[in-house]
Amino acid sequence: MLQNKKILLGVCGSIAAYKAAHLVRLLVKAGAEVKVIMTASASEFITPLTLATLSKNPVLTAFVKNKAGEWNNHVELGLWADVMVIAPASANTMAKMANGICDNLLLATYLSARCPVMLAPAMDLDMYLHPATLTNLDKLKGFGNQIIEAEYGELASGLVGKGRMAEPEHILPVLSRHFNTVNALLDKRILITAGPTYEAIDPVRFIGNHSSGKMGYAIAEAAAECGAKVHLVSGPSPLSLSNNNVEIEHVTSTEEMYEACLGQFDNTDISILAAAVADYKPSISEKQKIKKKSDTINLDLIKTTDIAAQLGQRKKEGQMIVGFALETENEQANAIKKIETKNFDMIVLNSLNNKGAGFGYDTNKISIIDKENNVRDFELKSKKEVAQDIIDTIIHALDE
Structure with a gap:
């Protein structure tokens, strides 16, 4: 080479x-x-x-x-x-x-x-x-x-x-x-999601999580460096991109992220769903700020759109979907179940039990599991290096 x-x-x-x-x-x-x-x-x-x-x-x-x-x-x-x-x-x-x-x-x-x-x-x-x-x-x-x-x-x-x-x-x-x-993904169209989604309780408050978007942004950069045409759908995040070949679309809620993904998915070769999407949202989002009137408040929560499952159902022959699983218990079993239920081709698993992995860190420790339940474990690395490991694994899968 x-x-x-x-x-x-x-x-x-x-x-x-x-x-x-x-x-x-x-x-x-x-x-x-x-x-x-x-x-x-x-x-x-x-x-x-x-x-x-x-x-x-x-x-x-x-x-x-x-x-x-x-x-x-x-x-x-x-x-x-x-x-x-x-x-x-x-x-x-x-x-x-x-x-x-x-x-x-x-x-x-x-x-x-x-x-x-x-x-x-x-x-x-x-x-x-x-x-x-x-x-x-x-x-x-x-x-x-x-x-x-x-x-x-x-x-x-x-x-x-x-x-x-x-x-x-x-x-x-x-x-x-x-x-x-270099250029291993030339002419490939890749959809990547990153960051959290926020579900409004009122104009001031929201339900969300601690995702920074660092992993998804790093994957977008790595894919673009390999020649791919990348469309990044990002939830709220302060991050920016250094690679001008990545097209970025900013969203806030899960529904907005779903609509953005839906608009890209049918013409996408590979989807990498790295976003930490909120699973629930308030059944009613108040138009005005909720005033503090009592010691307690009850929120009625309903499920948000399962973006991964919806895209998995739409997947056509020749398309690849890579999912993510952040787990705290029964990590591998839960990840394998997601491959089956959401029609993933592979899943990237990380655990909050691993020091230096998860939200907010500049490092991550992952395992990649494919549809045949083959597991490849990686050491703790910078998220830039982890992103390259993920892209390398995808390239290898495309070559098989």
């Missing part, structure tokens, strides 16, 4: 810089065209000559190319690459990236790059776990960068823990998967 791909490799000052030589060799062997940018401190760990010889391209270390005044154009470099990989990514460089500091060619190229950017951090374990580093990693993830997690093992300090740069043999599959999914 790396044949003729253009890989821009950034190398920072770290003892792990020696791994860059092996990474370049593997990339070139896989058929990729590699250009290398090094920071000044990286040159103290590995020579530019080594990486130039292996990449078969001059290694770039500064803006000025020669005494004649020619310069290395960081904008052109950013436009040239299919993907930019910074490995090793030092704490210093990541801090600058997270805060828009641009004092060398590598950072200028990063800020100019329009291609996906991946980072493989490398540092001692205490540096890796420092709140400043973790904050910078979160910011970089929020910018859309992919973090190739550091690995556990013996470090240059002699300590043992997390902080080793991912081995080149582990970075290569990440790149292969990236190119395997």
Whole structure:
């Protein structure tokens, strides 16, 4: 999958810089065209000559190319690459990236790059776990960068823990998967729901839940990055999208979400129902604010439209529906039952019993179950990574 791909490799000052030589060799062997940018401190760990010889391209270390005044154009470099990989990514460089500091060619190229950017951090374990580093990693993830997690093992300090740069043999599959999914959903029309729905009690109060919409928005971004034409129906949420290829429709109530979905569904190839829809609503929504007249108030609640079940009944051959189940008990049994009753092709299960999963978190821990009751469990990951796992699973199912 790396044949003729253009890989821009950034190398920072770290003892792990020696791994860059092996990474370049593997990339070139896989058929990729590699250009290398090094920071000044990286040159103290590995020579530019080594990486130039292996990449078969001059290694770039500064803006000025020669005494004649020619310069290395960081904008052109950013436009040239299919993907930019910074490995090793030092704490210093990541801090600058997270805060828009641009004092060398590598950072200028990063800020100019329009291609996906991946980072493989490398540092001692205490540096890796420092709140400043973790904050910078979160910011970089929020910018859309992919973090190739550091690995556990013996470090240059002699300590043992997390902080080793991912081995080149582990970075290569990440790149292969990236190119395997690019345009994998081209020409596919995908409907995604996200966030909560609010059911009005009166003009001021409502019945709702704690859903932030983060999972659905992340899935929309991931699907669009794979070439899909995405229509996102979002309940109330403060989130925004960074991918302009996602069409978003804002709604408030379950009925509004149902009507929005109904308007898209018949022409949709894949529906991903990630919204946390309110199951009940007041039988009467008061036109004026209810005054506090007594110690108690009784609300008569009725069921809302079951969007998933309604779409499941309308599903035609060739359409796929992916449901979601947030459970607190008998998780797997309840999820499997939803596959059957709502005519899902697969369901994404997460449990409020798992720390870091559910509403409001930036992370999630899921299992994906298909119609044959095959279960695939995933570790706790960022919701961006979880979204990619879900999209990868869908792509794999389409290929079967």
